Amino acid sequence: MENAIEVKGLRKSFKDTEVLKGVDFEVRQGEIFALLGSNGAGKTTTVNILSTLMKSDEGTIQVCGFDVSRQPGKVREHISLTGQFAAVDEVLTGRENILLIAKLRSVPKPAQVADELLKRFGLTEAGNKRAGTYSGGMKRRLDIAMSLVGAPAVTFLDEPTTGLDPEGRLEVWKTVKELAGSGVTVLLTTQYLDEAEQLADRIAILNEGKIIANGTLEELKKMFPPAKRECIEKQPTLEEIFLAIIGKGGQIK
Amino acid sequence: MNNTGVLTGRLMKHILRSPDTIITVALMPIAMMLMFVYVFGGAVKMSMGANVNYINYQLPGILLIAIASGIAYTAYRLFLDMQKGLFSRFNSMPIRRSSVLWSHVLTSLVSNMLTVVIIFLVALIMGFRSNAGILNWIATTGILVLYTLALTWIAVIPGLTAKSMEGASSFSYLLLFLPFLSSAFVPTETMPKVVRVFAENQPVTSIVETIRALLNSQPVGNDICMALAWCGVITVVAYIFAMKVYRRRI
Numbered sequence: 127m128e129n130a131i132e133v134k135g136l137r138k139s140f141k142d143t144e145v146l147k148g149v150d151f152e153v154r155q156g157e158i159f160a161l162l163g164s165n166g167a168g169k170t171t172t173v174n175i176l177s178t179l180m181k182s183d184e185g186t187i188q189v190c191g192f193d194v195s196r197q198p199g200k201v202r203e204h205i206s207l208t209g210q211f212a213a214v215d216e217v218l219t220g221r222e223n224i225l226l227i228a229k230l231r232s233v234p235k236p237a238q239v240a241d242e243l244l245k246r247f248g249l250t251e252a253g254n255k256r257a258g259t260y261s262g263g264m265k266r267r268l269d270i271a272m273s274l275v276g277a278p279a280v281t282f283l284d285e286p287t288t289g290l291d292p293e294g295r296l297e298v299w300k301t302v303k304e305l306a307g308s309g310v311t312v313l314l315t316t317q318y319l320d321e322a323e324q325l326a327d328r329i330a331i332l333n334e335g336k337i338i339a340n341g342t343l344e345e346l347k348k349m350f351p352p353a354k355r356e357c358i359e360k361q362p363t364l365e366e367i368f369l370a371i372i373g374k375g376g377q378i379k
Numbered sequence: 380m381n382n383t384g385v386l387t388g389r390l391m392k393h394i395l396r397s398p399d400t401i402i403t404v405a406l407m408p409i410a411m412m413l414m415f416v417y418v419f420g421g422a423v424k425m426s427m428g429a430n431v432n433y434i435n436y437q438l439p440g441i442l443l444i445a446i447a448s449g450i451a452y453t454a455y456r457l458f459l460d461m462q463k464g465l466f467s468r469f470n471s472m473p474i475r476r477s478s479v480l481w482s483h484v485l486t487s488l489v490s491n492m493l494t495v496v497i498i499f500l501v502a503l504i505m506g507f508r509s510n511a512g513i514l515n516w517i518a519t520t521g522i523l524v525l526y527t528l529a530l531t532w533i534a535v536i537p538g539l540t541a542k543s544m545e546g547a548s549s550f551s552y553l554l555l556f557l558p559f560l561s562s563a564f565v566p567t568e569t570m571p572k573v574v575r576v577f578a579e580n581q582p583v584t585s586i587v588e589t590i591r592a593l594l595n596s597q598p599v600g601n602d603i604c605m606a607l608a609w610c611g612v613i614t615v616v617a618y619i620f621a622m623k624v625y626r627r628r629i
Contacts, residue, residue, distance in 0.1 A: 176621045203473045204473060206471065206472070207598060209464040210464065213463055213467060214463075215465060230386070230469070230472055232381075
């Protein structure tokens, strides 16, 4: 089995609106795949169908070799979902959040799993504080840590940095980059070009319910506007200025 | 079953960490009880006869009001889980989907029973006395649990469908009002015809009459059958409807 996710001819309508009009793509095992598109392009609908929360109207979708409509239970054993909003229980502590998922997934030694994940995501100190007191970036990190309990083969990250401040965004980027090479397959959706560029091995562009381009960044660069040679003076962007002032610029790359 | 237990444990932590929700829920019915007993009580007793223990008389109605306001929190907690994406998280995991809903229902039962105990204690201080035997107490508990279950399944529906926090909990005002249009606080005999017909045939009256009879060691008669039937019918109808909504929402 080479592909972790295979989507063929996926269609989905809500009442009269056709949201997905025949989507095809594959995600290889162990890669970070970005589904890039603007608001309303159908990214979340795609993720919801792939993670068995929604049923498709048409098309065949396999996740880890299982058909999502015929074997949703099997699919759920192999995936985890980090939805559009950090789905953490704000009354529980960070540690309790991870323990909760570990118990629900019947993972052996839940306490050890929780300690390891807290350490890996830099949350050991905050582990015994209520998740409600965390910053946006910390909540997202906890959210992703919860998704990795039980080592699922595929994890879906739906717009992991939407609504975060620049610092939180960098924290999450760092976290996602660390996932690469750990063997987990990541499908992430984003509306930010730079995010796809920073994180993904391959990128598919979803527009008005169809994949209009698909490939590595290099391939996409070759396909689209041909390279021009221009001589310009590069002004720092506001992001670079902001990061230079607060002294976190070094952490991006 | 195991997962329902784990998820119920999560929600019980919510309640233990903000005990103010239980106190807030208990406070309003206690205030009403104080008002009924110490403000209206004297006048009511004049028309009902001096040998009536009005604290005993009004207590069942107060308990039902407490439960009706308690389940508003169930709807609120469901709404929050829905909105925060926790439902999506749990439902994309290999656990039974209904266990998420059942954890909310069980939490509702536990928290409402805690409120009921608090109100019983306050009533004791105010002079509530019962000569009921253990079987009557068990039956009273049973009826209160069934009533809570029935109202909880009603609460699940707005909890899953509401668009705002206020919307999720405001339906409970209607349920809160029902005991006033029943025999909970005054006998129905003096009510105008239309009100009286409604009062005597709505669920709360038979439930109140049953609990009152049980606590005062009087024969429960036909009321207990009516009370059980009402609780059963409401639970089944609300459950079917709630499950339908739940399947559509996920």
